[in-house]
Structure formats: structure tokens, C-alpha cells
Amino acid sequence: MERQIRAVYDALDNGSNKTAIAACQKILKKQPKHELTKTLLALALVRSQKVEEALSHCDEVLAAKPTNDAVLTAMIHVLRGLGRQKDIVSMFEEASKQIPDSEELATQTFLANIRVQNFKAAQQIAGRMHKQFQEDRYIYWHVLSAILQASEPSTSSDMRVLLFKLAHRLITASPTPPYVNADRFHLHLVILRELGLFDEARTLLESEVGKSICAASLACNEVRRDIWRAHGLFEEEGQKAEARITQQNDRNWLEFLSVIDAALLQVESKPEPDEAEKADRSARLTKTRQLFTKLAEDDGLKDRSAALALVELEKRANFYDLSSDPHGLIDVMKHYFELFGDKACCFEDLKPYVSLLEGDDLPQWTAFLQSSIDVSIDNSNVLRKLINAQKLLRYNTPELTLPEESARATQYTQQYLESLIHGSGLPATELQPADDLAILAASSFISIWQLSNDEKHLYNAAALLEFALTKSKQAFQMRLLLVRIYRLLGAPSAALDHYRAMQIKQVQHDTLSHFLISRSSTFSLAASGDLTYHTECIESSQIYISNLQDTGEYIARAFTGEKYSQIPEFILFEDRLEYSLQRDLVKVEDLRIRLTHEPISSDLIDMELIELKFSLDRLHYDNRDFDILANYQPRISASTNDQTLLFGKPEGRGWLTTFLKIYTRAFQQASDLDDTVEEKLLIGDRPKQSSPDAKIPLKDRLHHHLEKDLVELTTDELSFLKYCSTLADWLEPYHDYARPPPAVVLAEAAKLTQAKTGQPLKGVDLPPKNGTAATNGSSKKDEEPPAVVAPPTDLAQFFDDMKARFEAVKAEPSPTMALHVASLTQEACLFFLVESLRFKNPSAVKTNKLGALTQQLKPIRTAALNALRDISASLIKLAETEGTAERRKIFVDGCSPIINSNIDHDFVLNVAKKVTDSRKKVLDGYGKGMARLITTSSK
């Protein structure tokens, strides 16, 4: 027996699920009740996607309330595979009840509750565990569970206080002093901070152990600083900080801020000081100034903290009107620039202060920076200084005009080319010091494009960045910008190449895949069989699976390893990925892509519907990284990110909510699954409904679109939305009438399951064999069918309008807009197919006496197909004009600014070829894909 079981484990480890299944079945023939075998069989089945069969074995094992270690362990995997975390909890609870002396089972029960964020239950378990097993650590488990419970949004503020007080009582009563390790100490501090128990905190912190822990633990020191400041001990904190800076050479910026806060503190509390007060203030200011000046001198070029602290100090002095020197700020800024102007981050360091300069300081500042630009670029230090000066000047540009911006673009380009020599010796893995000049030039061209609406300026930006990338292969900033520009230019394959070159991995998918995937159905050629974007969607979604598998695991490890400081952060992190906005944006985009490729069936509709509804009930976290895109635009202008968004529209919660609603409504109409059926058929746990809107009945939510959501839609997306609503409103009564009643749907599902697994569907009673309910998907109705009315004329009109829209935009040089209109028209046609699927079934139409409706559907369908036919032909024709010498010439001619600055003509020609070839490919592919769709859907 043991040998046979070992063989099953081996097969499972090797991923040979088939072998494992066969081996289990062999054992079960002889010993049909063997629990472990049954569990392993369920596991092998789950792993082979045979969910229904796995379910019945899994349920049997659960019903037997297992306590065997091997069974429990295997069951964790089975249940996780099925998404049934809650069953893991009850399984361990049952086991623990049967063997109350088992510390291991109690631990597992505790951790399983943490896993499903049932902190209250976890807290009670930990409390019992401490009594029973007398381990100190369980006190901390108890304490942390109480804090986690207190931090849940659903906990009232009174309850929160109570829970923290409980935590405090527990921790102070704990037999060992709490500071045997930094994480226990940290937890104690967090409680004292929350409850404002300052004296106790102080005693703790000023003990020898407390001091030594804070010296080596940044995390504890962080809480300590908070506590000190929250108690208004700025003065004392300032002295501590000063000591750290002067005696221990600490250069943490937070210490400098503490010194500044201490110096200027009472200013806020007493807005109208008397003379003595005033004198005191200015003395403090002077003293701090002296301290920083001395430090800055000592540190020289080694560290820039003190020099920048002087700038920060002047800023605050100005703000509170303390400074006697009206030019104090600009003087220290200049000084800072002189010292650190050749560090790449100087621009960023000074940026927050630039907007505070006013009056004659402004021209002075400009002239000062100008002197670092009108220089001969002799070495890379001069170059970096020049770049910083350019960025600072540009940032403060008072007004953007075409001629000035063009002059700047030329200057940046020329300076870029001139300074390349200073990086010529660097290895290929290093960035070039001149890189940012190329990005500045590109930014300038982007602004000119925005001002002039002439696309050729984007050609210049693209070609220059391509050139710069040949010099600096790792310049990801340029690639990101190129991804944006190529999408604007309707050259998606060129964008894709750069995106892929960055080798985005793991968690970066969540933060960066928006660059590629946002509204990518516009460029997807899935209809003609090219699944590139679908594949990218799948790949970028792997991280969410890893999150579910790994993060929970490490939360458990942090408990056993007593790293309490990490646990609340891990839990939030897991949620942020699980409920990531980008995750659902990708899901919707992928659905839009797949609909053009997969046959529209009721299976697809049912599956997607469940997911769509889950997404609608979620409160999303937006983890997307937009700051990564370098922004060197003037502060009066939109950021580079905003300027280069596809269609000039952001895509966020509003867009997502709107599209989720559109899809949910159509799929819900087309589906036979109503809520009661779904409840019965759902296998895994229902996800948390974290959206505040989840309380509003779905039906009401689907009918309403909020203004704040709709601003994220393009005009054409708005028309599409209107079309979808009109279509759904019109068909709603017929769907509601023709949809078979839940009992019939369930009976059908049960029949299918039984046929597949030989087991009845759990919780569903089949109606008696010769009952009244027919099982052919319909049933006798008491009421008459709703009278069939003609469709609103808007529906057919929509397709005519979109055709006209297409005609209007197709001559634009970038095909992006034409593809946008084309893809939405196609999507509208697919929606029509989804909405009319039910009425394609002749027997359903007959039973429901809806024959008249099929007649009414025809003209819309014809209008839809006609529009698609025209657009498809037109796209294919447009494709013929792309990729030609003529088009390349237009591109190259447009690039005269950079060619005149000495970028090689042939190099530009190659970029032109890349862009126009890419346009050709996408136009042709899209047109042909559409043609294919027309053929399949006219059947």
C-alpha cells in the first residue's frame, strides 16, 4: 500500500496527473474508502482541470472530517485549486475539534482564518492557543489579530479603540519583556502610538534595550519618530536629530527635516508674535542656517543633504515671512546648483523650489541658468550641468509658442549630437550622459505636435529617440516614450518591439503593462488569427496567480517567524494585486480581443458573466506606474504622460466601470444564469464585495452611468455605449420572457454533470422524471409573450453614423483613429450577435412565440454587416497606400528638423519604413480580420 501511495505522489510531483489518476483508481477498486487516495485523486483531477469530478471526491473527504496529516495537507492543495479557502478553514476547525491537543492543527486553523481575513476568529483561536500551549508567541498572534481586525474598514471607531486597548492589555501582561526581538517591540510601539500612550512609549524607548533596538531598526525608529512628533516634541526630536547628524554622521533627510521643524516650530502656533518672540525666531533661524552652512562646507561634494537643507530652510523662512533677506532663497538655490549641478538628480532636487521664485528673482534665475547653457561642452560634468540647466529652464517656461518651442527642439537636438562624444567610451550596458537631451528634444517635438496638430513632429521625436537608442541601448525611458508615440502613430508592431525589449517581468506587469495593453483591442489582429495581444494579456496576468499562491504562504511564514511588522503590509499587498485595477482592465481588454476570435457561445457568455460581475463588485487599487515616464515638460503644460495617452483619454476606474457594465448587461441578457442558478453552480468562494456600490442591486447599477466615469470615454466609445444601452433596452423584455426558469436551467446543468461524472450535482434536486418542466431549454409560460415592437431607429443608424465617422477620419495620416472607429463598429456588431444569440435558436423562438422578433432583428444585422463590409474594404485599401515609397517620403520630409541637425537621412528612412510597414500590417490585418468575421457571422 505504502508503495502504491508513494507512486501516486511521484506521479503528482512529476506532473503526470493521468498516471496519478489511474493509480488512485486502482487502489480505490480494492479499498473504495481509502481517504488519502481519494484526496490525491481529487488533487490529480483538479490539476487536470476536471473540476466537476474532483468536486465529488473532495466533498466526500470533507464530509468524513479528516484529521490525518497527509490527507489534510493534500486537501489544502485541492481546496486551493478549487478556490475554496473557506472550506480549508472549516476543515481545520473540525480536525482541531477532534484533536484539541494538537498544536499543529490549532496553528493551521489560525493561519487558515488569517488567509481568509477572518481576523476575529483568528484572534479567538490565538487566545485559546496561548492558554493551552503557553507559548509567548501566541500572545503576539492574539495581539496582531486584534490589530488587524481593528484596521478593517468595516470596524467602527469605537470598536477600533476597544481592540487596541485589548491588544495593549495583552502585551503589557505578557510575561517576558516585549523587546526580546525588534518585531515584538515594534508591535508594542504601534499600539502605544495608536492609543497615544506617550509616557509608556517614552519609558520603553528610553530604556537601554529600546535605544539599542531603535539604533539598528529603521522600522522601530520610524514609529519612534512618529510618536515623538505626534506629541509635539519637535524641539527634542530636533536635538536628537542634530546629534545624529553631527555626531554619528547620519545624513538621512528625515533628520534634517526634524532639525528644520524644530527651528521653525512655534511659528505656526503663534501667528502674531511680540518683539521678544520675533527676536527668538530669527536667532533660531540664524543658528540653524549656521549649522547647515557649516555641515555643507564640511561635506563639500560628498553629500548634498546639508546644502539642500539650506534651500528647504529658506523656503520655509520665506513662507513664514521670517527671512530678512528677500533673495535668500535664490542665493541658496544658485549655490546648490553650482555645487551639485553636475549630478543627474539636481533638476529633481530643485524642482519643488523653482515655482516659489518671484519678482526680479525670476529673470535672475533664468540668466543664471542660461550661463550654464552657453558653454562649450568640454566634459561630462559640464554636460550634466547643462542638462540640468535646460530642464530647469524648460520647467519654468512662462509660455509655449510654436517658434520658441521649435527653436528649443533644434537646440536640444544639436546639443545632444554634440555631446555624444562624452559617452563614447562607455560600455554598452551604461546609459549615455547625453540621453536626457534627446528626451528633452522629443518632449519638445511632442509639445509642438500638440500645439500644431501636425503629426510630423511626432516623426521627429520618434526618429530622434530611435537614433539615441542606437547610442544608449539600455535607455528604457526612450523605449517607454517610443511605445507611446508609436501607438499614437498607428504603428503598433513598432511599439510592441520596444515594449518587449524592456523585458518586463513579474510584478512589473501589474505596474507597466498598461503601456502596451491599454485599449489594445484597437490594434489586435485576433480576428485574423494573430493572438499576440491575447498572449500578452495572459502573460501579464500570471502575476495574479503567483500572488494568490505565494503571498498567503509568506504571511503564514511571517507569523511563524514572528516578523509582525511585515504582516499588515503583506495582507494589503496581496489585496492590492488581487483587486488590481490593471488586472481587470486587462481582463476586459482581453475579452474584447477574444470575442473577435472565439465563437460566441452560451458557454463563453456564462463563464465571462460570472467574472464580470465579480469585477463590478470590486473596489480596485490602481498600482499602475505613470511616473516612470520622464516628464520634462514646462509646469504650465500637460505632462508627457497626459500628452501621449492614446486618443488623449486616460483609462481608469471610470472606463473600466463603464465597460464592465456594458458587457455585464449584454451577457446577462444573453445568459440563462440568474443569481439563484449562479449561486448553485459556483464552485469557489465568492470574492469579497469591496466596492461601495456592491450594495446597490446590480440591475440598477447596470442602467446608470455616472458622469465622472464617462469622461474617460472617447466620443466614439460614448456612441458605442449609447448603442449598447439602446439595444439592451429594446431586447430586455424578450430575453426576460424567453429565458428558461431557474429550475429548468439547474436541471439541465445537473443532467450534464451527471453525464460527465456519474454523480449528481450537489444541492440540486432533479425534478421528477415525468414532471411538467420540459428540459429542452424552454417551458410553458402562463403569460403571453410581450408584443414585439420595432427596434429604435438609432440602432441601424449607429452603423451608418460609424461609417460616416470612419470616412471622416480615414484620411488622417495616423490610422489610429480609423482603427478606433473600425474596432468599435465591429464590437457593436459582436454585441448584436451576443444579444441575438438566444433568438437564433428556432425551437426557442417557436416555443416563446417570438417569430416576429427575428424579422425585426434582420435589418439591424444587415446594417451592421454592411458597415463592416465597407469599413473592411476601406481598411484593406488604406493598407495598400501604406508601406510605399511615397509614404516613407512623407515621413522623411517631415523629419527635416532633425535631418538638418545632422541625423542621417538613411537612418530616418529606416524609421519611416518601420512606421509605414507597421501601419500597413495593422490596416491590412484588421481589414482582413473583419472580413473573416463578416463571413462567420453571416452564417
Place this chain on the structure above:
Amino acid sequence: MSVLRPLHVDDLFRFNNINLDVWTETYDLGFYLQYLATWPDLCYVQAAPSGRLMGYVMGNAGREGTSSDWHGHVTALTIAPEYRRLGLARSLTTLLELVADAVYTGAFVDLFVRCQNQVAIDMYEGMGYSVWRRIREYYGSLGRGREGRDEEDAFDMRKPLSRDPSRHSVRSNGRDVIVDQA
């Protein structure tokens, strides 16, 4: 001028400016979670006053084979390109050494560096590290590059801490001690 603070797991959402650099590997979630769940006190970031991340270090502490000596280990140290040469790597390493010494009572801190990464090797030498041995094909999965052996071999570099006053973790012929990867 930067904020030195613990690495938090949600920094993974914001470390792109550091990790898009070629020398910096982005690992799977488990890697970061394991470090934070085990050695949170050996993982720190430097952040700009704006909150933007500038660089980070991740380290661990453990025992070498059968020896009874604890030591600290620098697993990843990286600074975003625009923040280099500001002393950030130095200050991150210094803190890690302090904690390895005071909290983990380590005898030394060690790290692996590609034999070809001259910038990093010089930097570590400047901080008191020296080559203890050379590990063959440590970065082997990357294949033999243009620079041949140096690209795939690693130096194991060590720096003695206060518990190693007689400097057992330093040897002058370290570069000639070549071992295969365990």
C-alpha cells in the same frame, strides 16, 4: 540627501526606475516576500524627498556550511541610474554591516559580484571588501558573453566585522582560489 527607510513590500509597485536597469534583476514575488518575511531588518531603500525610490539593498544572514560563524550577505544592491555617485550604495551597505554586526553577531559580510562588473568591484574594495574566492560559472545561465569567463564567474567578496579582529575573512590570494558552485 535622501530618506533611508525599511524596504516595504509595496515598494515593488514603484521600483521600476531602478529595476528597468540592465544590471538589476526582477525576481519572482516569492523572492521579495521571503526576504521581507525573514530579514526585514536587512532590507532598506533610499528614497528622494518626493517619495521616488532611488535604490535599495536586500540582504540576509546565515551560517556558512558547517562553520559556526554567522555572517551577513548582500544579495542585491542597486541604485537607479540617475542617483548614482551620490554615496547611496555606500550608506546602504554601511547600515547593513552595522545590523549584521550588532543584531546578527556576524563575523563578516559577503557578497557575489560578476567578475566583469568593475565599477562594483572597485566600489566594494573601496569599502573594505576583498576577494575571498572566485566561483566558477556562478552566473552560468546567462551563457558565455563577449567578455568570456569574467561574465559568468563571480567573485565572493568579504569584509570582516568586529567579531573578526584578526581578519580571518581576508586572504591576499583570494582571486586565485577558484571553486565550483556548490
